[in-house]
Amino acid sequence: MSIQLAALQPVGHSLQAEDLLPESLHQFLACPTPDQWLQWALANPDILLIDHAQCEKKAASTAMSLLYRYVSQSLLLSKMSQLAREELLHFEQVVGLMEKRGVTYRHLTASRYAEGLRQHMRSNDPERLIDVLIIGALIEARSCERFARLIPYLDEELARFYRTLVKSEGRHFEDYLLLARQQTADSIDDRIAFFVAREAELITSPDTAFRFHSGVPV
Amino acid sequence: MSIQLAALQPVGHSLQAEDLLPESLHQFLACPTPDQWLQWALANPDILLIDHAQCEKKAASTAMSLLYRYVSQSLLLSKMSQLAREELLHFEQVVGLMEKRGVTYRHLTASRYAEGLRQHMRSNDPERLIDVLIIGALIEARSCERFARLIPYLDEELARFYRTLVKSEGRHFEDYLLLARQQTADSIDDRIAFFVAREAELITSPDTAFRFHSGVPV
Numbered sequence: 221m222s223i224q225l226a227a228l229q230p231v232g233h234s235l236q237a238e239d240l241l242p243e244s245l246h247q248f249l250a251c252p253t254p255d256q257w258l259q260w261a262l263a264n265p266d267i268l269l270i271d272h273a274q275c276e277k278k279a280a281s282t283a284m285s286l287l288y289r290y291v292s293q294s295l296l297l298s299k300m301s302q303l304a305r306e307e308l309l310h311f312e313q314v315v316g317l318m319e320k321r322g323v324t325y326r327h328l329t330a331s332r333y334a335e336g337l338r339q340h341m342r343s344n345d346p347e348r349l350i351d352v353l354i355i356g357a358l359i360e361a362r363s364c365e366r367f368a369r370l371i372p373y374l375d376e377e378l379a380r381f382y383r384t385l386v387k388s389e390g391r392h393f394e395d396y397l398l399l400a401r402q403q404t405a406d407s408i409d410d411r412i413a414f415f416v417a418r419e420a421e422l423i424t425s426p427d428t429a430f431r432f433h434s435g436v437p438v
Numbered sequence: 439m440s441i442q443l444a445a446l447q448p449v450g451h452s453l454q455a456e457d458l459l460p461e462s463l464h465q466f467l468a469c470p471t472p473d474q475w476l477q478w479a480l481a482n483p484d485i486l487l488i489d490h491a492q493c494e495k496k497a498a499s500t501a502m503s504l505l506y507r508y509v510s511q512s513l514l515l516s517k518m519s520q521l522a523r524e525e526l527l528h529f530e531q532v533v534g535l536m537e538k539r540g541v542t543y544r545h546l547t548a549s550r551y552a553e554g555l556r557q558h559m560r561s562n563d564p565e566r567l568i569d570v571l572i573i574g575a576l577i578e579a580r581s582c583e584r585f586a587r588l589i590p591y592l593d594e595e596l597a598r599f600y601r602t603l604v605k606s607e608g609r610h611f612e613d614y615l616l617l618a619r620q621q622t623a624d625s626i627d628d629r630i631a632f633f634v635a636r637e638a639e640l641i642t643s644p645d646t647a648f649r650f651h652s653g654v655p656v
Binding site: 277280281284287288291292294297298301302304305308309311312315316319324325326327 | 495498499502505506509510512515516519520522523526527529530533534537542543544545
């Protein structure tokens with residue numbers, strides 16, 4: 221299925237995307253998702269769902285990996301474990317929707333996005349963990365922003381589902397940032413600004429394959 | 439803290455362990471947990487909790503790893519994702535109890551148990567997956583059996599918690615076995631019997647370090 225839209229036309233149901241996102245999330249990200257990505261997404265509804273399922277699963281895995289490395293940090297353990305559970309629930313929901321729509325779950329190569337951020341990670345703790353958490357915050361925030369941007373153009377069922385995701389995940393990025401700030405007495409604002417800028421580059425520059433976190437079509 | 443009990447003395451609260459386990463679970467395992475392990479556990483309450491937390495986390499990780507390898511099996515995806523969420527919730531609960539009791543979460547080496555089962559895993563699917571699922575069933579069943587066996591000797595708070603675990607996890611092993619049987623038209627009864635026998639050996643033979651899934655003290 222491929223629907224190339226000359227111009228983006230909201231389908232007209234009453235779900236207002238902009239109202240869903242916390243103001244702090246808009247302020248955190250350096251740029252909104254470009255319209256070209258939205259068009260790309262609407263032209264690739266199957267890949268959108270499959271890659272969305274992948275993203276929920278990977279978000280859960282990343283959160284879980286921290287449960288192994290940082291056993292002495294009880295707030296991190298409880299936040300990351302809760303977050304992993306929530307992402308897994310969303311994974312199940314996406315897979316359920318895919319089944320209902322006859323979308324076959326298959327392996328997709330990862331987009332360049334997460335690796336494009338992780339390549340800048342420092343090697344030793346606490347710097348490494350701070351970077352992991354900042355990157356986690358950005359991935360969460362961008363995901364939510366994209367859910368919200370997509371909602372006006374989706375069918376009612378998918379729009380409703382994405383609305384619940386935005387509501388439940390809209391503040392995850394703040395949990396990540398809180399945990400990142402807890403790792404040091406120093407300010408991490410410059411480091412956050414660094415990753416925010418890298419993220420915006422990945423979101424606004426030409427990309428070869430459509431995925432949930434792609435840039436814009438070449 | 440180390441309390442060597444000459445003989446096991448139930449603390450007398452009204453939680454009956456035997457009634458908690460499904461009859462099918464007793465039938466699945468080849469042997470009950472030996473009294474020597476129970477004594478060992480009650481003499482090592484801190485390690486019991488820490489290793490219990492580790493086990494919940496590992497159970498969630500194992501379930502999650504299957505979400506990556508077997509994307510075309512929707513029942514497996516939903517069962518394993520749900521199971522991972524449940525284990526993570528229990529992980530959070532154990533960590534909460536540890537905090538309340540002043541037990542410091544630290545890394546512990548793994549017991550020989552899981553590796554002692556996994557060393558017999560076949561290499562190629564579907565045999566590999568069948569073995570993973572049978573081993574998963576055994577670990578789940580043994581964990582529940584041990585929770586139930588411990589309950590009469592625990593303080594009220596821990597006994598109540600373990601009772602909820604037995605109730606919610608008591609049938610997980612059946613999910614694993616159901617998924618294992620779905621992988622082939624052939625009977626897997628012989629393979630199940632093989633792993634059940636290996637598991638009983640690990641449970642009843644002398645072991646060097648106390649862990650949740652240890653054998654008996656040397």
